[in-house]
Structure formats: structure tokens, C-alpha cells
Amino acid sequence: MHDLFAVKYSWLIPLLPLIGAVISGFLGARWLKERSHWPIWITVGGSAVLSLMLLVGMMGQVPHGRGLEGVSVTRHIYTWIEAGSFSAEVGFFLDPLTAVMLCVVTGVGFLITMFSKGYMVGEEGYFRFFAYLGLFIFAMTVLVMADNFVLLYLGWEGVGLCSYLLIGYYYERPSAREAAKKAFLVNRIGDFGFSLGIMLIFVAFGTVSYFGRGPNTNTGVLEMAITTNVTPFQVSALGWIPFLLMLGAFGKSAQFPLYVWLPDAMEGPTPVSALIHAATMVTAGVYMIVRCGTLFIPNGLALLTIAAVGTFTAIFAAVIALRQFDLKKVLAYSTISQLGFMFAGAGLFAPVPAIFHLVTHAFFKALLFLSSGVVMHAMMGELDMRKMSGLKRVLPWTNRFMLIGCLALAGLPFLSGFLSKDEIIANVYFHSKLLGMVLLVTAFLTAYYSFRLYFRVFQGPLMVPAAPAHEEHGGGHHHHEPATMMMLLAVLALGAVFAGYLNWPDWPGHHQSLGEFLSNSPSILLSHELAGLTYGHNNLIAGAFGAEEIDKERLPSLARLHTNMMVASGLIALMGIYVAYLLHLKYRERGEELARRFPRISRVVEAKFWVDEVYQGGIVEPLRRLGRVCTGTDNQVVDGIIWAVGFVPQIIGFSLKVTTQRGSLQGYALLMLLAIAAILVIVFL
Amino acid sequence: MSDVVLQQYLAVGAILFVIGLIGFMTRRNLIVLFLSTEVMFQGVAINFVAFSRYYAGLDGQVFVIFLLVIAAAEASLALGLIVLLFRRRLTLDVDAWRELKG
Numbered sequence: 126m127h128d129l130f131a132v133k134y135s136w137l138i139p140l141l142p143l144i145g146a147v148i149s150g151f152l153g154a155r156w157l158k159e160r161s162h163w164p165i166w167i168t169v170g171g172s173a174v175l176s177l178m179l180l181v182g183m184m185g186q187v188p189h190g191r192g193l194e195g196v197s198v199t200r201h202i203y204t205w206i207e208a209g210s211f212s213a214e215v216g217f218f219l220d221p222l223t224a225v226m227l228c229v230v231t232g233v234g235f236l237i238t239m240f241s242k243g244y245m246v247g248e249e250g251y252f253r254f255f256a257y258l259g260l261f262i263f264a265m266t267v268l269v270m271a272d273n274f275v276l277l278y279l280g281w282e283g284v285g286l287c288s289y290l291l292i293g294y295y296y297e298r299p300s301a302r303e304a305a306k307k308a309f310l311v312n313r314i315g316d317f318g319f320s321l322g323i324m325l326i327f328v329a330f331g332t333v334s335y336f337g338r339g340p341n342t343n344t345g346v347l348e349m350a351i352t353t354n355v356t357p358f359q360v361s362a363l364g365w366i367p368f369l370l371m372l373g374a375f376g377k378s379a380q381f382p383l384y385v386w387l388p389d390a391m392e393g394p395t396p397v398s399a400l401i402h403a404a405t406m407v408t409a410g411v412y413m414i415v416r417c418g419t420l421f422i423p424n425g426l427a428l429l430t431i432a433a434v435g436t437f438t439a440i441f442a443a444v445i446a447l448r449q450f451d452l453k454k455v456l457a458y459s460t461i462s463q464l465g466f467m468f469a470g471a472g473l474f475a476p477v478p479a480i481f482h483l484v485t486h487a488f489f490k491a492l493l494f495l496s497s498g499v500v501m502h503a504m505m506g507e508l509d510m511r512k513m514s515g516l517k518r519v520l521p522w523t524n525r526f527m528l529i530g531c532l533a534l535a536g537l538p539f540l541s542g543f544l545s546k547d548e549i550i551a552n553v554y555f556h557s558k559l560l561g562m563v564l565l566v567t568a569f570l571t572a573y574y575s576f577r578l579y580f581r582v583f584q585g586p587l588m589v590p591a592a593p594a595h596e597e598h599g600g601g602h603h604h605h606e607p608a609t610m611m612m613l614l615a616v617l618a619l620g621a622v623f624a625g626y627l628n629w630p631d632w633p634g635h636h637q638s639l640g641e642f643l644s645n646s647p648s649i650l651l652s653h654e655l656a657g658l659t660y661g662h663n664n665l666i667a668g669a670f671g672a673e674e675i676d677k678e679r680l681p682s683l684a685r686l687h688t689n690m691m692v693a694s695g696l697i698a699l700m701g702i703y704v705a706y707l708l709h710l711k712y713r714e715r716g717e718e719l720a721r722r723f724p725r726i727s728r729v730v731e732a733k734f735w736v737d738e739v740y741q742g743g744i745v746e747p748l749r750r751l752g753r754v755c756t757g758t759d760n761q762v763v764d765g766i767i768w769a770v771g772f773v774p775q776i777i778g779f780s781l782k783v784t785t786q787r788g789s790l791q792g793y794a795l796l797m798l799l800a801i802a803a804i805l806v807i808v809f810l
Numbered sequence: 811m812s813d814v815v816l817q818q819y820l821a822v823g824a825i826l827f828v829i830g831l832i833g834f835m836t837r838r839n840l841i842v843l844f845l846s847t848e849v850m851f852q853g854v855a856i857n858f859v860a861f862s863r864y865y866a867g868l869d870g871q872v873f874v875i876f877l878l879v880i881a882a883a884e885a886s887l888a889l890g891l892i893v894l895l896f897r898r899r900l901t902l903d904v905d906a907w908r909e910l911k912g
Contacts, residue, residue: 788911790843790904791835798831 131178132198135217138175139266141168146259153252161252162242165259173235176227183224187645196220196645199272199339210331218272218335222646226269226412229487233404234262240495240613241396261287265405269412273334274323284406285312292393304389311386315376322369329362340647347419351655366420367427374410380468381438384461385737391453395498398453403460403494404487411467411483415476418652423659428472435468436560443570448730452497452508455578460490466549474656475552475669476649477640481628482549485541488620489533495614496527503605507590515587522606524583526614531579533621535572536698544625551690552669568694572701580710644671819860827853840892840902851881
């Protein structure tokens, strides 16, 4: 394993995009200009090839490496921080989970950087865009490759920074600046909890490394947490750590109540929405929870919180998406909703389906975002669904790709989204009937809102917005569907259709390829073992950890559950599509009429449940008022006292000047004389 | 030199110093003021010489030589300044320059 080429040179995976970003960033403005994408293409492409080699190499190791320690390599590059007993390494932990995440990040990342060239051409600060993208890939690969929490945190904050920079890419626009600030500040709340969690981990366990020198050495946090000889302090710390880490995940992955930044983040260029705010960065929270499974699993309350918050976010965001009219906003709420599915899975003993959905979602959501980017370009920056219709005549290829993306998102049977979403729902339903039913309803809403979008924009009578709404794309491109862009969309569309077959459901006799591969990750392996010890193997679905069921008698009932769920969610998806067809294609007027008949409901939904307003009134304004009081106190009271103290010598000086310094030479001499006489009298008498 | 003689010398020095001081305080002419300071200088110089003689050392005498040299240098500078001041106001009255106050 150590002598694999991709393992030996794994440090190149984050380093290459960083080099590319430095080249583009420093040489782009002067020399590279319209060629600034080359360094990023080459370096991100290099990372993607290395990641793929790592994945393939690791797949070759899987049959031999099956054991309690799974398949993993720990590579220490150098000691980064050392202070007393604290030490943080720059080290990489490579296991199947890392390999899968790396392939998603660099693979989708590479496709999107290729796409960005055509999309961003002619924009102000072209080089800046690509430098940020390179920096983002660097931070994201560090995040998934890190072998300890401090390095993870570096990547975590790095992606947050890049997200901030890219949301605010059009910084001349006030709304973009505000959105960037909002994303940064909301993430700060989550990251505050996250950093407290890391500190508590160090205080309790004396290390921040995941597995220390390697699995089965009991030198890392993730293993020390599950050994039998934990101290009482560690036990109570383990009651807090999951909740603190969870807070960071909620912020980064836009879960309720910290989801508010993601819809606004659509102010960034569309490739950024596709890469950062749909496919990769926002899934960091899911990755983190799966990676740290052993910290979460002993704490049933924490797991329930994750699952409940995920499920609630899923249905909440889906409801909001029903009445959004901005194309990208619909997709943004859909992303929040799909992330909710992943959280529900990660919370309820289903790490493999969560990661599986993460992978398929990366493909079809990137496809949807990039297709909507093509629409946006063709419509001169207009994104309002009410102003466009029947675009299949103008954009025939985009129409097909959008249809594929929407079908995958809606969960049409046997597309990628269907398979992964179904697995999550089945697992959640197994553990909690209520949450499972809520997710089924959400699946219906998902199918409905995605086809509402599709039917409104691409089908029906042709309608194109009259005048450009924004000036930013007003360059007058009339070639709407460049061949290179369409080819990249085709690659993503292939992924959206076939990525589901990476993890074919575990009917008896079949084995899940992705799941079996992931089950060799020490994190998932230990999670499964620990969950079995804590909750009993009979209360778990082994397939959700990629493992084989021990009790063969349960197989038929589990298979029945999966089959029933597939039939149910397939029917539900078709039903959602049909309702959308009725209300938004066949009888379009009637759909609006329906909304008008329930004005209160549609108003509440259109206002997004006033969450932003509640935050504004309940948190932002009181804080701003507090800030004003503090500045007032500082300016008036504190500065006043200092000013008064400074005024005393001024007064004394002024009065002395007026009384003694009158310009008469002999007066000075007399005063001097008197003063000397006084001093002499004092000294000698 | 007996004690009595030393005190006589000191008295002469003190009288010279006080004459200079009173002159400095009461007169208005810049040149006379300057002369008064020179008189005060000589009073101090006599003190030096008297003590030098009394303690049979040469330190005081050396000081006096330095003092005379500095007084001479300073006299040329001060007189030059007074000439310049006179050219500006065409008067030697010390109060003509009152507005130089800080």
C-alpha cells in the first residue's frame, strides 16, 4: 500500500492546485490574462488523475486488506505546530472514504474549471476567478485528506474563505458583498462551535489526530473514544464534543438554523454555485460526521439531533423551493434539502448511503447548476422563471441535460438520485418511521419543484425575457451552446444517470461495490462495530455500513423493506412529476389560480417563513443596537474621561502662560531671582 | 591670605554681582543690560580667583580663564545681535521686543 505511486505522491494532490493558484494569482493580472485558466486546468487535472489513481490503487488493495483495521495509510509530512504536549502534524490519512471524496472534489472540480473558461470569458478579473478556484481545490483536498482535526480545521476555514471570496466575486454589486459577508458570518457561528469541539477533544484526549500512528494502535482520538478505559472526564467530554462538532457541520453544510447563507450565496458566478455550494464544500459537514462516526455513535441524543435536524431541513427547504421564482434559488433550496437527506442518513446509522448520495448529488446538482448557467447566459443574466418559457426551442441541448438533471433529482427510478435517495429513506425508515415518512413526503416535493422548474422554463410556449436585467453579461453572446460546454455537461449527465450503479442495492446475492469499498475505511468499520456493540446488530442494517449481514434470517425482511421503499419512492417521484406536469405545463393558469386561492399559505412560503426577517429582527438588529451603545459609551464616556484628563495640563499651562510669560525680559529675570531665592530659603532653612 | 581677607574679596565679588543684577533689573537700554550681565560675570570671577588663592589650587584660575574667553566670544555675538535688533526697530529699548513672548 505504501509503495503505491499515488500514495507516495499523495502530497501533490493538494499542492498542485495551490501552485496553480499562486501562478494564476500572481502572474494572471499582468502576463497570463485570458490564459489564466491554464495553470488551474493543468494542476487540478493532475490532482484529479492522482486521485483516480489513488482510488483505483486502493480498490486493488481491498480484498487483501479486509480486517479490523480496514485499508488505510497515514503519511506524515512534517510537524506543523508543536507546543508542550500539543502537536499538530501536516499528515494525510488515506482510506477509501478519503479516496472517494478526493475523486468527487477533484473530478467534479476539474470538469467545472473546464466549464468556467467558456462561462467566465471576458469577465473582469478573469485570473482572480481561477486563482480562487485553485485555492478552493487546495483547501478542500486538505480538508478531506487531513489526518487530524487541526489540519481539517485549516481546510475547513480555507474553503470558507474561498467561498467568501467567490460569492463576493462581483464585488461592485452591493448584494454580492452582503451575501459574501453573510456567508462568512453565519459560518463563523458554526465554526466557533467546531473550534471549541476541537479544543475539547485535545483537552480530553491529549491529541487531535484521528488515528495517531494508524488504526489499531490506539493513539488517535477516534479510537481512544471507544476503548473501555475512558476516564470520567472523557466520558463527560464525549457528551459535548458531538454537539460542538455538529454545530460546525450545520454551518458549513447549510442545515437549519444556519442554512440562511446558502440561498444568498447564489450571488456568486454559477460555476462557483455548482462546485462550492452544491457539489463539494457544503458536503464537508457530511464527510466530517462520517469520518468522526465513533465520536457520534455512543451519543444517541446527538445522532437523533443530526437526523431530526437533517429531516426537518430537508422538508423545510423543499417547501420553500416550491414558491421560489429565481432559477438558482430553487436549486439552492434543493441543495439544502438534499443535504438534509445526507444528514438524516449520517445521523441514523447510514454513513454509506449518505456518502453515496453525496457522490450522486455532486453529479446531478453540478449538472443542474451549470445548465442553469447556460440559461442565464442565453437570457442575458435573467433568472426569473416567470419571464421565460419554452426554452427547449432556443437551447435544445441544455434542455436535454436539464431534463436528465431534474429526473435524477426528482428520483426517477434507476437514475442515480433515485438509488441513493431511496437508500437513505429506507435506512431512516428502518430506524424511525416518522422521519422516514417525512423524507418520503420531501421526495414528493422534490419531484414536484424540480419539474415545476423544468416545465416552466423549457416546455410550453416560447417566451424570452425582453430586456437584459443585469448588465454583467451584457456582452451580446449569441452562440448560446458552445460545443465544449455541452461536452462537459454530457460528462456530468453520464454521471447523473449512471453514478447510481456505483452502489447497487444489497439484495441477497448482490454486493454493493461502493459500500463494500467504503466499509474498509477505518472510520466506517469502527462505527459499525461500535454501533453494533452499543445498539445491537439486530437494530442496525449492516448494508448501511457496507458490511454483510451476519444474521441471514433478517435478509428477506430487509430486502422487502428496500423493495417496498423503492416502489413507494418511485411512485411518489412519478406522482410529483405528474402533478408538476398538470399545474405547470398542461393547465398553467390553474397552477397560479391554486396559489391565489390560498394566499396566506403561498405568502408565508414565498417569504421563506420570514426566517431571514426573524434573524434580522431578533439577532442582527439587537446586536447592531448593542454595538451602537458600545461605540457611544466608548466615544462619550471613555474618550470623555481621557479628554478631561488631558485638559488639566492644558489649563494649567494656559493660565501660567497668560500670567507669567508676558514678554518682559526683566520680569523673567525677577521671577528667576525670586525662584532661586525661594529655593535657597527652602534648602537652607 | 587670612580669613578676613578672603571675606573681603568675596564681599567685593558679591557687591559687583548685585550691582550687575540691579542694573539688569532697572535699566531699559539693551547695551546697558548686556554690560550689567558682564559685571555679574566679573563678580563671579572674583569669587573663583579668591577661593583658588585660598585653597592654593589652580582650578579656580583655569575656570576664570575659560570664563573670560566665553564672555569675550559671547560679547561679540551679543553685540552683533543687538546691532541687528537696533536696525529693525531703530531703538534699543528692551520692551520693543515684548511680542517675542512664548
